[in-house]
Amino acid sequence: MGIGEKLGKVFRIDRDGSTARASLTMTTLGLSVGADGEKLAGSVQASGGEARKTRALPSVLTMGARGDGMPKATPANLRNFAETPVARKAINTIKDRIACMGWRVQPRAGRQLDAEMEQRIAAVTEMLESPNPDDSFRSLAEQVLEDVIVGGFGAIEICKENDGMELWPVDGATIKIRPDWDGKQGSPRYVQQTGAWGAAGQVSLNDEELSYIRLNPRTHTPFGLGRLEVAFETVHAFLGAHRYAGRLASNSVVQYALWLNDVTPAQHERLIRWWQDEIEGTGRVPILSAEQKPEVLRFGGGTDADLRLQWQEFLMRIIADAFDLPAVFLGLENDVNRSTAAELTDMAFQQAIVPTARLFAEHLTRDVMAKGMGYRDIEFVFTGLDTTNELEQAQLQEILIRSGVLTVEEVRRMRGLNPKS
Numbered sequence: 001m002g003i004g005e006k007l008g009k010v011f012r013i014d015r016d017g018s019t020a021r022a023s024l025t026m027t028t029l030g031l032s033v034g035a036d037g038e039k040l041a042g043s044v045q046a047s048g049g050e051a052r053k054t055r056a057l058p059s060v061l062t063m064g065a066r067g068d069g070m071p072k073a074t075p076a077n078l079r080n081f082a083e084t085p086v087a088r089k090a091i092n093t094i095k096d097r098i099a100c101m102g103w104r105v106q107p108r109a110g111r112q113l114d115a116e117m118e119q120r121i122a123a124v125t126e127m128l129e130s131p132n133p134d135d136s137f138r139s140l141a142e143q144v145l146e147d148v149i150v151g152g153f154g155a156i157e158i159c160k161e162n163d164g165m166e167l168w169p170v171d172g173a174t175i176k177i178r179p180d181w182d183g184k185q186g187s188p189r190y191v192q193q194t195g196a197w198g199a200a201g202q203v204s205l206n207d208e209e210l211s212y213i214r215l216n217p218r219t220h221t222p223f224g225l226g227r228l229e230v231a232f233e234t235v236h237a238f239l240g241a242h243r244y245a246g247r248l249a250s251n252s253v254v255q256y257a258l259w260l261n262d263v264t265p266a267q268h269e270r271l272i273r274w275w276q277d278e279i280e281g282t283g284r285v286p287i288l289s290a291e292q293k294p295e296v297l298r299f300g301g302g303t304d305a306d307l308r309l310q311w312q313e314f315l316m317r318i319i320a321d322a323f324d325l326p327a328v329f330l331g332l333e334n335d336v337n338r339s340t341a342a343e344l345t346d347m348a349f350q351q352a353i354v355p356t357a358r359l360f361a362e363h364l365t366r367d368v369m370a371k372g373m374g375y376r377d378i379e380f381v382f383t384g385l386d387t388t389n390e391l392e393q394a395q396l397q398e399i400l401i402r403s404g405v406l407t408v409e410e411v412r413r414m415r416g417l418n419p420k421s
Contacts, residue, residue, distance in 0.1 A: 075151055075173030078228055081235045082150050086316060087228055089330055090323040091149050093348070094227075098357045099141045102383040102416060103128075105369075111377045120375050128364075128380070131167035143169040144213065145360065149323075152224025154213035156363075157205070158372045165372060175212060177222040185371055211367035213359065231322035238315040245307040259295040324352040357382045383414060 081087050105121045105128070107113050131140050140156070148154035153172030159165065174193045181189040189207040194200065214224030228235070260268070279286045288294065313332060320327040326344040328336045336344065364380040386393060397414070400406040409419050 095145045097353050099138045108379050147172040150226050150228045152215035152226035156211040208371045211363050213363050227323045231319045234318045241312050257297045
């Protein structure tokens with residue numbers, strides 16, 4: 001049966017407008033149709049009992065055959081590029097700033113802090129400070145944020161135990177997303193491809209067991225879009241230009257030739273052998289005796305323009321744009337002065353660091369606290385996202401206290417200080 005016949009059988013509609021009943025499993029398309037024919041990929045039952053009308057990821061049906069999961073493409077190439085100097089500088093500028101931020105667990109908006117909530121906040125804070133026996137919060141955040149920035153596929157495994165909970169960083173590139181998830185927390189939604197043979201090569205994970213963080217989510221694909229993924233072609237072009245300039249500067253690329261008039265082929269071969277055997281690589285001064293002086297033909301101008309430095313600088317600016325950073329953060333400081341440096345720093349903070357930090361915090365709040373622990377009245381927040389200047393932040397908090405918006409105890413809690421006795 002061809003793919004067209006299979007699609008026709010799945011989507012055949014009867015006179016009543018309902019999907020025709022069929023018993024068919026389309027593993028090639030990642031669709032699961034039960035005996036009643038009513039279940040298709042992406043159909044999620046609403047809380048009120050009414051099924052969703054729109055179809056999730058409709059482009060999956062028109063992109064050819066797929067397995068039961070949709071893998072993320074080229075993670076190895078992305079991670080190789082992430083180890084190059086320019087890309088690493090851009091990644092660390094975002095990742096290290098977020099991982100070093102202060103954070104706290106606080107009541108959600110409109111919720112009153114009571115003794116029971118304080119106990120829950122203390123328990124969650126203690127768990128996040130040491131999420132597993134191997135990691136601190138910073139080491140966990142650095143690993144997950146690395147995958148988020150590089151490929152848009154950060155992942156955290158949520159392990160529930162009788163005496164608590166553990167969070168483990170997971171290689172997001174090994175996670176596949178099941179298109180037949182029914183929308184329930186206890187149902188399988190993800191599959192990890194471990195690389196082992198047989199059944200051990202696929203680890204099924206429920207929705208509540210994994211926090212999958214997507215950067216730049218889109219409707220036509222279940223995967224995110226990492227910043228390095230956006231700059232992939234530009235980084236490739238920059239590496240090519242950089243390697244060429246390195247070979248040119250180290251004289252491994254010939255930039256000139258010798259023109260000799262009235263030389264027989266035998267004399268030509270003899271001159272080449274003499275140069276290679278006696279002169280090249282020895283540092284000796286070559287002495288030539290000929291009726292006519294040899295002419296030197298240069299292939300380049302012999303200046304820094306041959307290194308294509310302006311082209312490399314242009315590519316670095318494009319890479320900075322892909323990471324939502326000003327070019328000054330990649331070392332291009334020619335057009336930066338004291339009046340513009342502060343503005344560029346604030347721009348980088350608001351465009352690159354704040355959105356990524358809020359995305360990470362929202363997943364910790366929703367997936368770890370709400371789904372994993374059942375605490376829907378508290379949230380995880382990073383401190384210091386409102387401004388990069390400590391003095392401005394202190395002045396803002398002082399204004400809020402004088403205006404009656406915040407109390408002293410609330411400000412002390414925001415700054416991680418113990419309440420007054």
